[in-house]
Amino acid sequence: MDETRIHQSRKSQVVIVGAGFGGLSAAKDLAKAPFEITLIDRNNHHLFQPLLYQVATAGLSPADIASPIRHILSGQRNLKVMLGEVTGVDLGRKEVIADGRRVPYDYLVLGTGARHAYFGHDDWAAFAPGLKTLDDATALRRRILLAFERAETEDNADERARLLTFVVIGGGPTGVEVAGAIAELAKRALASDFRSIDPRCARIILVEAAPRVLAPFDQTLSDAARHSLEQLGVEVQLGAAVTHCSDDGVRLGDSFIPARTIIWAAGVMASPAGRWLGAETDRAGRVKVRADLSVPGHPEVFVIGDTAAVTDANGTILPGIAPVAKQQGQYVARALIARQDGRTVRAFRYRDYGILATIGRSRAVAQFGKLKVTGFLAWALWSIAHVYFLIGFRNRFVVALNWAWSYLTFERGSRLITGLDTLPRDKRQGSRTELQSKAS
Amino acid sequence: MDETRIHQSRKSQVVIVGAGFGGLSAAKDLAKAPFEITLIDRNNHHLFQPLLYQVATAGLSPADIASPIRHILSGQRNLKVMLGEVTGVDLGRKEVIADGRRVPYDYLVLGTGARHAYFGHDDWAAFAPGLKTLDDATALRRRILLAFERAETEDNADERARLLTFVVIGGGPTGVEVAGAIAELAKRALASDFRSIDPRCARIILVEAAPRVLAPFDQTLSDAARHSLEQLGVEVQLGAAVTHCSDDGVRLGDSFIPARTIIWAAGVMASPAGRWLGAETDRAGRVKVRADLSVPGHPEVFVIGDTAAVTDANGTILPGIAPVAKQQGQYVARALIARQDGRTVRAFRYRDYGILATIGRSRAVAQFGKLKVTGFLAWALWSIAHVYFLIGFRNRFVVALNWAWSYLTFERGSRLITGLDTLPRDKRQGSRTELQSKAS
Numbered sequence: 001m002d003e004t005r006i007h008q009s010r011k012s013q014v015v016i017v018g019a020g021f022g023g024l025s026a027a028k029d030l031a032k033a034p035f036e037i038t039l040i041d042r043n044n045h046h047l048f049q050p051l052l053y054q055v056a057t058a059g060l061s062p063a064d065i066a067s068p069i070r071h072i073l074s075g076q077r078n079l080k081v082m083l084g085e086v087t088g089v090d091l092g093r094k095e096v097i098a099d100g101r102r103v104p105y106d107y108l109v110l111g112t113g114a115r116h117a118y119f120g121h122d123d124w125a126a127f128a129p130g131l132k133t134l135d136d137a138t139a140l141r142r143r144i145l146l147a148f149e150r151a152e153t154e155d156n157a158d159e160r161a162r163l164l165t166f167v168v169i170g171g172g173p174t175g176v177e178v179a180g181a182i183a184e185l186a187k188r189a190l191a192s193d194f195r196s197i198d199p200r201c202a203r204i205i206l207v208e209a210a211p212r213v214l215a216p217f218d219q220t221l222s223d224a225a226r227h228s229l230e231q232l233g234v235e236v237q238l239g240a241a242v243t244h245c246s247d248d249g250v251r252l253g254d255s256f257i258p259a260r261t262i263i264w265a266a267g268v269m270a271s272p273a274g275r276w277l278g279a280e281t282d283r284a285g286r287v288k289v290r291a292d293l294s295v296p297g298h299p300e301v302f303v304i305g306d307t308a309a310v311t312d313a314n315g316t317i318l319p320g321i322a323p324v325a326k327q328q329g330q331y332v333a334r335a336l337i338a339r340q341d342g343r344t345v346r347a348f349r350y351r352d353y354g355i356l357a358t359i360g361r362s363r364a365v366a367q368f369g370k371l372k373v374t375g376f377l378a379w380a381l382w383s384i385a386h387v388y389f390l391i392g393f394r395n396r397f398v399v400a401l402n403w404a405w406s407y408l409t410f411e412r413g414s415r416l417i418t419g420l421d422t423l424p425r426d427k428r429q430g431s432r433t434e435l436q437s438k439a440s
Numbered sequence: 441m442d443e444t445r446i447h448q449s450r451k452s453q454v455v456i457v458g459a460g461f462g463g464l465s466a467a468k469d470l471a472k473a474p475f476e477i478t479l480i481d482r483n484n485h486h487l488f489q490p491l492l493y494q495v496a497t498a499g500l501s502p503a504d505i506a507s508p509i510r511h512i513l514s515g516q517r518n519l520k521v522m523l524g525e526v527t528g529v530d531l532g533r534k535e536v537i538a539d540g541r542r543v544p545y546d547y548l549v550l551g552t553g554a555r556h557a558y559f560g561h562d563d564w565a566a567f568a569p570g571l572k573t574l575d576d577a578t579a580l581r582r583r584i585l586l587a588f589e590r591a592e593t594e595d596n597a598d599e600r601a602r603l604l605t606f607v608v609i610g611g612g613p614t615g616v617e618v619a620g621a622i623a624e625l626a627k628r629a630l631a632s633d634f635r636s637i638d639p640r641c642a643r644i645i646l647v648e649a650a651p652r653v654l655a656p657f658d659q660t661l662s663d664a665a666r667h668s669l670e671q672l673g674v675e676v677q678l679g680a681a682v683t684h685c686s687d688d689g690v691r692l693g694d695s696f697i698p699a700r701t702i703i704w705a706a707g708v709m710a711s712p713a714g715r716w717l718g719a720e721t722d723r724a725g726r727v728k729v730r731a732d733l734s735v736p737g738h739p740e741v742f743v744i745g746d747t748a749a750v751t752d753a754n755g756t757i758l759p760g761i762a763p764v765a766k767q768q769g770q771y772v773a774r775a776l777i778a779r780q781d782g783r784t785v786r787a788f789r790y791r792d793y794g795i796l797a798t799i800g801r802s803r804a805v806a807q808f809g810k811l812k813v814t815g816f817l818a819w820a821l822w823s824i825a826h827v828y829f830l831i832g833f834r835n836r837f838v839v840a841l842n843w844a845w846s847y848l849t850f851e852r853g854s855r856l857i858t859g860l861d862t863l864p865r866d867k868r869q870g871s872r873t874e875l876q877s878k879a880s
Contacts, residue, residue, distance in 0.1 A: 042860070043857065043860065044585060044589065044855070044856070044857040045855075045856050045857070061501040061502065061503040061504075062501065062856055062858060063501040063854040063856055064501075066856055068633070068855040068856070070630075070633035070634065071633055071855065074632050074633045075632075080592075080635040080636070081633075081635075082592070082593060083586075083589040083592075083593075083857075084593070101593070134856070134858050135858060135859060135860070138858070145484060146523075149484065149523040152520075152522070152523075153522060153523075153524070153539075153541070190510075192514050192515075193508070193510035193511055193514045193521075194510065195520040195521075196520070398838070398841070398842075401838070401841070402838075414503040415484070415485075415508040415511065416484070416485050416502055416503055416506055416508070416574070417483065417484040417485070417523075418502060418574050418575060418578070419575060419859075
């Protein structure tokens with residue numbers, strides 16, 4: 001009888017992999033549920049990815065947009081956090097494999113995100129790094145700042161021009177934000193800090209294969225965004241598909257842009273969760289989940305966020321943005337609680353509250369259903385939304401303060417070149433080799 | 441005649457190497473002097489070294505204690521900043537060699553600082569990293585935080601204890617500050633964030649070969665500091681000389697402390713400036729300068745800060761602290777201006793305004809001549825002095841805010857493990873190998 005009681009009182013084990021927006025909201029919404037939860041992430045921090053470009057362009061510090069996962073969830077007694085890298089799932093034994101350990105689960109939630117991808121051109125990674133992690137961001141910051149430093153001491157005019165040319169590939173929200181932020185960095189924050197070069201002469205080129213930027217937005221907003229970018233001094237090249245990236249620059253069909261700094265914002269590939277599960281995925285590696293976000297044939301396994309392919313009422317796949325991941329995390333929490341109670345929940349439905357993208361100081365676009373907003377008002381909405389959704393009061397406050405400060409002064413307080421120590425000596429001074437070899 | 445005029449109007453070239461406290465104050469005090477100044481540093485930022493231990497222990501972010509050199513000096517039109525690593529000085533041709541370039545000077549000021557040193561035990565560097573740069577600090581932060589993460593998933597009790605033991609070698613101000621800060625991190629900030637371990641059980645051991653900590657202070661203050669450390673839970677071992685460091689721990693003669701995290705705060709060695717100059721140095725590599733801080737036989741070359749051996753009126757060598765470097769930088773600026781005017785200045789004399797060391801929240805010691813202060817008052821003085829001397833208003837304000845915040849909440853906002861991306865995959869999870877190999 002004792003054994004039965006023990007058996008009955010054993011709580012279901014929920015393993016959540018990934019402490020992004022999806023995994024974290026699932027974890028939080030299970031706070032009072034009768035589960036034993038293990039949240040596994042390969043980093044010790046939750047990252048507020050929408051502001052990552054601000055770290056890459058020296059506007060914010062890493063700690064401003066990242067919070068220790070343990071700290072966010074320290075009050076949640078039914079949950080433990082594990083720092084570890086998941087490498088597979090044993091569906092038969094219901095175990096997650098992380099750092100060689102096996103972590104058993106009754107329910108599994110995978111929110112392992114996406115990584116930038118080069119779709120068959122992985123060799124471009126060394127020349128056109130992307131932006132998905134804090135380490136990506138500080139490496140990109142180093143690269144951008146070193147380009148100005150090298151230009152300052154460069155005697156050859158062609159090479160100087162090449163160093164002062166920044167090509168951003170991809171005209172989605174990330175590409176637009178990065179291009180706008182580099183333009184502001186060069187034309188305002190750095191303007192008077194050099195003697196041999198004028199950073200205001202830097203060329204920032206945004207390249208997009210489609211005929212407009214910000215494809216998810218209405219055409220009028222795409223046009224407004226392009227106009228704002230051009231006002232900031234960004235050259236926007238539309239309908240221009242990249243055919244090659246190298247240390248020297250970017251090839252677009254017949255034309256070539258000489259540039260030492262190239263930033264990849266053109267595409268992402270889902271995490272390998274689909275492979276771990278042996279599940280069907282779409283071209284971007286996203287798992288084709290059922291209407292309740294579970295994996296076909298495995299009702300105990302859920303996939304959410306950037307790793308899941310979920311269609312809306314119109315048959316369009318939901319975009320890889322924070323609100324989608326967050327709502328999916330909340331949904332899975334509800335679904336798990338319902339299942340424990342023997343209830344079922346209806347299919348997941350995304351509630352679209354609108355989309356926002358920022359271009360720069362006082363410049364943004366926003367779309368709420370049929371309502372479209374541009375300019376300062378859109379930017380104010382964007383700032384409030386982003387500060388509001390930042391995890392942790394301290395970060396919100398510090399970010400708000402930093403923004404207010406840079407808004408008033410045009411300063412960028414986080415212009416640090418770090419990580420030079422860990423580079424070989426011959427690569428420290430922003431030599432061509434360093435600019436090449438970042439992706440290591 | 442034209443040639444004469446050109447010759448006459450050619451301004452003297454001043455090259456300053458190192459933008460630490462010494463180099464920076466020399467540069468600033470020459471702002472209105474008729475020189476053309478080049479300031480060379482291998483980093484793009486001035487670092488407020490006295491607060492580096494706060495970054496290593498997750499209290500502050502790198503950007504809080506570092507400012508871009510260009511930005512600090514952007515208004516100074518007679519100066520240009522060069523990012524570069526100096527590797528030698530050609531005294532005959534009066535040229536500095538930086539990144540293979542030759543930068544000519546009429547006057548040279550070397551303020552190239554010091555680096556931690558192991559005095560014949562360089563193999564200890566891998567196991568007992570020191571703390572001199574921002575990269576040192578973020579690497580140490582990663583190491584400390586990973587030790588707790590590993591302990592959380594470690595099943596073996598001995599290994600868990602070893603992971604939760606932190607040995608700080610050296611009882612000078614840095615060692616005392618680091619030991620106190622780790623104790624506060626473990627016993628307050630992390631206290632409720634783990635499930636399998638209790639961070640409050642972490643052992644923090646401060647090892648000092650001399651019979652007391654904080655040797656430059658009066659005995660009563662050394663005793664007060666030791667008492668404060670012990671109140672914070674730090675074990676202080678005096679008269680204990682380290683005979684070996686390894687991945688497993690620290691050997692002190694016959695006894696052995698098993699520990700996975702060892703921090704070196706026991707000694708520094710001056711930069712190789714003495715070697716570049718072929719000048720006479722003391723045992724710590726400091727150049728024996730003349731009373732006007734110039735190098736014997738080379739009145740046009742000055743050495744300041746941690747790289748110079750300067751004795752005070754009692755024959756004691758001045759310590760490697762910010763006020764000494766700062767006053768020396770100011771002195772050299774005055775001396776150069778005087779020489780241009782054909783005047784001479786009297787020998788350098790250090791004005792000692794007192795010394796301060798902090799142990800932790802509300803705990804510090806201060807000594808102003810015969811006046812000795814301990815406890816909260818000393819800590820308040822220490823906080824005010826450090827915030828006041830931070831470069832740049834924004835940093836001062838952000839640091840003050842962060843301190844106020846952590847004082848009220850015991851939080852540590854910068855608990856980020858970064859740089860995992862750049863480690864090989866098998867080293868990412870804080871495996872023993874990572875803890876070993878940090879010094880790379």
